Amino acid sequence: MPIGNTQPSVRPAQAGRTGGVAVTSSARDGGHLRRAGGGLRAERLAPYVLVAPAVLIIVLLRLYPLLLGVNFSFTGDGEQNGTAVGFDNYRELFADPLFRTALSNVGLLVLLLPVAVAIPGLLATFIYLRVPGHRFYRSVYFFPAVLSPVIVGAIFNLLLAFDGPLNAVLGAVGVGPVDWLGDSDIAKFMVVGVHIWATFGMALVVFLAGFATLDAALLDAARVDGASLPQVIRHVIVPSLSRTIQFVFVTTMIGMLTSMFGLLFVMTSGGPEGSTYLPEYYIWIQQGQMNRPALASAASTILFVIMLVVGLLQIKLLERSGKED
Numbered sequence: 001m002p003i004g005n006t007q008p009s010v011r012p013a014q015a016g017r018t019g020g021v022a023v024t025s026s027a028r029d030g031g032h033l034r035r036a037g038g039g040l041r042a043e044r045l046a047p048y049v050l051v052a053p054a055v056l057i058i059v060l061l062r063l064y065p066l067l068l069g070v071n072f073s074f075t076g077d078g079e080q081n082g083t084a085v086g087f088d089n090y091r092e093l094f095a096d097p098l099f100r101t102a103l104s105n106v107g108l109l110v111l112l113l114p115v116a117v118a119i120p121g122l123l124a125t126f127i128y129l130r131v132p133g134h135r136f137y138r139s140v141y142f143f144p145a146v147l148s149p150v151i152v153g154a155i156f157n158l159l160l161a162f163d164g165p166l167n168a169v170l171g172a173v174g175v176g177p178v179d180w181l182g183d184s185d186i187a188k189f190m191v192v193g194v195h196i197w198a199t200f201g202m203a204l205v206v207f208l209a210g211f212a213t214l215d216a217a218l219l220d221a222a223r224v225d226g227a228s229l230p231q232v233i234r235h236v237i238v239p240s241l242s243r244t245i246q247f248v249f250v251t252t253m254i255g256m257l258t259s260m261f262g263l264l265f266v267m268t269s270g271g272p273e274g275s276t277y278l279p280e281y282y283i284w285i286q287q288g289q290m291n292r293p294a295l296a297s298a299a300s301t302i303l304f305v306i307m308l309v310v311g312l313l314q315i316k317l318l319e320r321s322g323k324e325d
Contacts, residue, residue: 073298089298124207145201149262184275210244
């Protein structure tokens, strides 16, 4: 009897303990799952949290002002300030010979863009191939990039003056003086050339960074096969650096369209006879001197569209050429 009386009391206790262990284990597993699920959720959200500040800055400081500028370009200036005028500002822009000259100069910049990209690309190639004195050249080539456009413009104003050192050298070899900044057919090429000289150092750094990812075995194989330097550049280096070249093309184009104001202001002030006008200089004239912000907004909108279209076309063409290679 004592044994029989103790069995019922033992089994419920064991069952109770077993059930308690099962409940505790289940709760522990559920806690682990919840924590694992929370960790996965946090891991998925982490990239969005990290890019959120940059996206917010772009939206507030870039996209929102851009939309305001586009909207403002459809309003009037002066007595019509704030009044909707439709496309009147755009019609006035394309009727203005100065703005048409600025657009034609944009076409010139696009034509000269491959030259502006090829120069730092070739120099980076020579530095990568370790030509004699490559360390010295690397520092010298980058030096103009740290100079202010105003300083660069002032230096070349002295060099390119009608009685300056360059014409003195030409006179010493029997060539007559050239009005480098006073001839409308020459001045725009001089300004673009100075801009390329002053800014190609940054593109050079980008190209050198691209060369750091280049597989050296490809160059060794090309040398073993007897490829010449032009063949190595065309069939090995260019396809391998296609993404870098795309980036340099787009950034160089943006720089040529939006970063030449300092040089233009110091070297030619848009002259002679408006031949060196660019859209950004025209925008400054309309906004800062003519007090026509709506017209300047219309010109800014056109400049943005030009940069967008030209940039997309360049990327498409470079991608197509990369696939063909």
